[in-house]
Amino acid sequence: MMNKRMSKPILDVSGLTMDFGGIRALDHLDFDVQATEIVALIGPNGAGKTTLFNCLTGIYQPTDGEIRLACPKTGQQTRLNGLKPNKITEKGMARTFQNIRLFSQMTVLENVMIGRHCRTHSLILGAILRNRKTREEEQETIHKSYEILEKVGLAGQVDELAGNLSYGAQRRLEIARALATEPFLLLLDEPAAGMNPQETVELVTLIRQIRDEGHAILLIEHDMKLVMTLSDRVVVMDYGEKIAEGTPEQIRTNREVIKAYLGEDGE
Amino acid sequence: MMMTVKEIKKSLLVSLWFVFLTFPIMVIKVNPIERTVTWRWSNVLYVAVGSFVISLLAKAWLVRKARAAGRQQAACQARASILQELLHRPGYRYPLIIMFSGLALAFPHLFSTYQANIMTTALMYIVLGLGLNIVVGVAGLLDLGYVAFYAIGAYSYALLNLNFHLGFWAALPIGGLLAALFGLLLGFPVLRLRGDYLAIVTLGFGEIIRLVLENWNAFSKGPSGISNIPRPGFFGLEMSLDHAMIYMYYLMIGLVLLTVFVVNRLQHSRLGRAWLALREDEIACQAMGIDKTRIKLTAFALGAFWAGLVGVIFAAKTTFVNPASFTFLESAIILAIVVLGGMGSIVGVICSALILTLLPEYLRALSEYRMLAFGAILVAMMIFKPEGLIAAVRRTYRFHERKSVAALQDDE
Ligand SMILES: Nc1ncnc2c1ncn2[C@@H]1O[C@H](COP(=O)(O)OP(=O)(O)OP(=O)(O)O)[C@@H](O)[C@H]1O
Ligand SMILES: [Mg+2]
Numbered sequence: 043m044m045n046k047r048m049s050k051p052i053l054d055v056s057g058l059t060m061d062f063g064g065i066r067a068l069d070h071l072d073f074d075v076q077a078t079e080i081v082a083l084i085g086p087n088g089a090g091k092t093t094l095f096n097c098l099t100g101i102y103q104p105t106d107g108e109i110r111l112a113c114p115k116t117g118q119q120t121r122l123n124g125l126k127p128n129k130i131t132e133k134g135m136a137r138t139f140q141n142i143r144l145f146s147q148m149t150v151l152e153n154v155m156i157g158r159h160c161r162t163h164s165l166i167l168g169a170i171l172r173n174r175k176t177r178e179e180e181q182e183t184i185h186k187s188y189e190i191l192e193k194v195g196l197a198g199q200v201d202e203l204a205g206n207l208s209y210g211a212q213r214r215l216e217i218a219r220a221l222a223t224e225p226f227l228l229l230l231d232e233p234a235a236g237m238n239p240q241e242t243v244e245l246v247t248l249i250r251q252i253r254d255e256g257h258a259i260l261l262i263e264h265d266m267k268l269v270m271t272l273s274d275r276v277v278v279m280d281y282g283e284k285i286a287e288g289t290p291e292q293i294r295t296n297r298e299v300i301k302a303y304l305g306e307d308g309e
Numbered sequence: 310m311m312m313t314v315k316e317i318k319k320s321l322l323v324s325l326w327f328v329f330l331t332f333p334i335m336v337i338k339v340n341p342i343e344r345t346v347t348w349r350w351s352n353v354l355y356v357a358v359g360s361f362v363i364s365l366l367a368k369a370w371l372v373r374k375a376r377a378a379g380r381q382q383a384a385c386q387a388r389a390s391i392l393q394e395l396l397h398r399p400g401y402r403y404p405l406i407i408m409f410s411g412l413a414l415a416f417p418h419l420f421s422t423y424q425a426n427i428m429t430t431a432l433m434y435i436v437l438g439l440g441l442n443i444v445v446g447v448a449g450l451l452d453l454g455y456v457a458f459y460a461i462g463a464y465s466y467a468l469l470n471l472n473f474h475l476g477f478w479a480a481l482p483i484g485g486l487l488a489a490l491f492g493l494l495l496g497f498p499v500l501r502l503r504g505d506y507l508a509i510v511t512l513g514f515g516e517i518i519r520l521v522l523e524n525w526n527a528f529s530k531g532p533s534g535i536s537n538i539p540r541p542g543f544f545g546l547e548m549s550l551d552h553a554m555i556y557m558y559y560l561m562i563g564l565v566l567l568t569v570f571v572v573n574r575l576q577h578s579r580l581g582r583a584w585l586a587l588r589e590d591e592i593a594c595q596a597m598g599i600d601k602t603r604i605k606l607t608a609f610a611l612g613a614f615w616a617g618l619v620g621v622i623f624a625a626k627t628t629f630v631n632p633a634s635f636t637f638l639e640s641a642i643i644l645a646i647v648v649l650g651g652m653g654s655i656v657g658v659i660c661s662a663l664i665l666t667l668l669p670e671y672l673r674a675l676s677e678y679r680m681l682a683f684g685a686i687l688v689a690m691m692i693f694k695p696e697g698l699i700a701a702v703r704r705t706y707r708f709h710e711r712k713s714v715a716a717l718q719d720d721e
Contacts, residue, residue: 083633126595126600128597144594147589148585148589152703155582156594200705203703243545
C-alpha cells in the first residue's frame, strides 16, 4: 500500500508477536518509521497499541519478531530484542506513558533532570568531591532541563512537585522528560487524553515543533481530529494485527478501518 | 468542637480495649516469693480515663486536619519545618550551626562521662540511621536485615585484631569496605524483588549472618563472643577509661559530620536523583535510561558501608562483641529511626535517632513504665506526624551564569 520512500527506516518492526498466556496481544506486526516522520497508531481499545510500545521499549519481551532501530546520524543499526529498557533509551528511543508515570514527589525540574541521567556520567566519587567536572556537568543538566521546560511551557513551575501539576501539564512534563534523554524517536502514548480543546491545540503545535527539530514521532491517539491533522502516516491496529496503513486521507475512507471502529454491521 | 456521639463511643471502645490489654501488667501484680497476687484496681481507672482522653484528642486533631486539608486541597507541597526554614536563612544558619557545634564539643565537659557515653551511642545510631536512610529512605528498598552489616563491621575488627593484631584505625576502613562488599552480595539476589518480598529476604539475610556468627565456633567463637578488643589508640597514648570514652565521643562527632557531608552530597547528585526516581516508579525510572541494577547495588553498598564503620566503632567501644548484640530488634530500631525521621530527610533522621536512643535512657525515672511510655510516644509520633518528624523538602536547582559556576551551594 505504502511505497517505501527514500532511506532506511529508523525503526523497523517485523513479525512482532506478543502472547500473554493464551491471549495474543500482538500478531505478526510489521511497520516502520522514517526519520522526522509523524506516524499515528490508532485502533479500538484493547487493540494492543500500548503493548506494542512496551515491547519496543523493552518493558515486555516479545514472543517473536524483530525490532531494529537505526540512528539517523550514523546509520548504525541495532537489534533491540532482549535489551533492557535503559539501554534502549540510550540508543535513542524514549516514551511517555498512557497512565502518567511521573516521579510525583520530585519537582518538575528534577523530573526532567532524571531524563538527562543517561547522557551524563558523574559517579559516586564525583558526587562526594563535587569536582569541577561534576559541577559543570550538573550545570549543563540544569541548563538543558530549563530549556526543555521552556519549550513545553512549564518554565514557570520548575519548583512545583510534579504530582501537583494539572493533568495537561503532567502530560507535557512527560514529554519534556522523554525529550531530555535526547531521543531521535519519541513514542507518545495518548498525549492528548484528558486535555481540554485549548490544551490539545497547544499540544499539536508542540509536537510539530518537536518534529521540526529533527525528532521522529510515533503516537497513539484516540482523538481522530488530532491524528488527521498531525500525522504523515497512520497505522491502524485491531486485535493485535495491522489492518491498514496509509495517509490520513486513505485511512478515512478505508472500509476495514470503518468496520473495526463501528463493528461488523457498521456503516 | 464538632465531636459526634459516634466518635465518643469509639473512644470509649478504645479505652476499654486498652484496659483489657494492659490488665495483666497494670492491675495484676504477682509476688513470686510470697506467692501472693495483689489487685491494683485503681489502675483500671487511670488507664481507662487516660486512654479515653488521648483517643478523643487524637480524633479531634484528625477531624481538624481533615477540614484544613479540605480547605486547601491542591496546595499540599511539603512545607519546610521551622528548623529547615532557619537553616536556609543565611542570618540564622551560621549562628545555629555554631551553637550546635559548640554544644556538641562542650558536651562531655558539661556533663558526666556517663552522659557522654550515652550520647556516643546516640551518635552511632545517627550514622546507622543515615546509612539505612540511603537504602530505605532515598532508594525506597525496604531492608530489614541492616544489622547484619553492623555485625560484619564489628566482627571484622574483632577477628582481624584477634588473628592478625590489626589496630582500630586499620580495621575501620576494612570493616566499612567489607560491609559494603556484603551489601553488594545481598544486592545481587534481591535485584528483582520489591516491597514485602525484599523485606523478607533481607530479614532472612540478617538472621543468617547472626546464626553463622552464633554457630561457627571455630571462626567467631560462637555465642560467647570475642572479648578484650582494644579501644582506639591516639598515637600510642595510654588513656584512662574516662578519657577513652571522651575520645570515642569526639570520634563519633567526627564520623557524624563526615556522614552528613557525604550523604548530603550523594542525595543531591545525579546518583541521588536516580535513587529517588527508583523509589517513585521503577518502570518509569528504567524507561528514562537509568540502569536500575547498578543504582540498586550502589544503594545497598553505600548504605552498608556506614553500618560497617559504626560496627568497628561499636566493637572498640564495648571491647566485646557477641551475636546477641545484632538481633532483629536492632534492625527494627534503625528502621524506626528512618521512618519516624521522615524518609530521606537528613535532619529528620538525626532528630529521630536522638529521640529514639536518648528517650529510653531518660525515661528510666519511670522505672517499670519505661517501655510502655516509649511505645506510647512512638505511637503518638506516628499518629501526629505520619510523614515523619521532618519531611524531606525537595531541593530547588538554579542555573548559575558562567561566572559563578563554582558557587553551587546546597542544603537539605
Ligand atoms: N501484562 C499483561 N498481561 C496480560 N494481558 C495483557 C497485558 N498487557 C496487555 N494485555 C492485554 O493485551 C491486550 C491489548 O492491551 P493494550 O493495553 O495494549 O491495548 P491498547 O490498544 O493500548 O488499548 P487502549 O486504547 O485502551 O489503551 C488487551 O486485551 C489486554 O488485556
Ligand atoms: Mg493503551
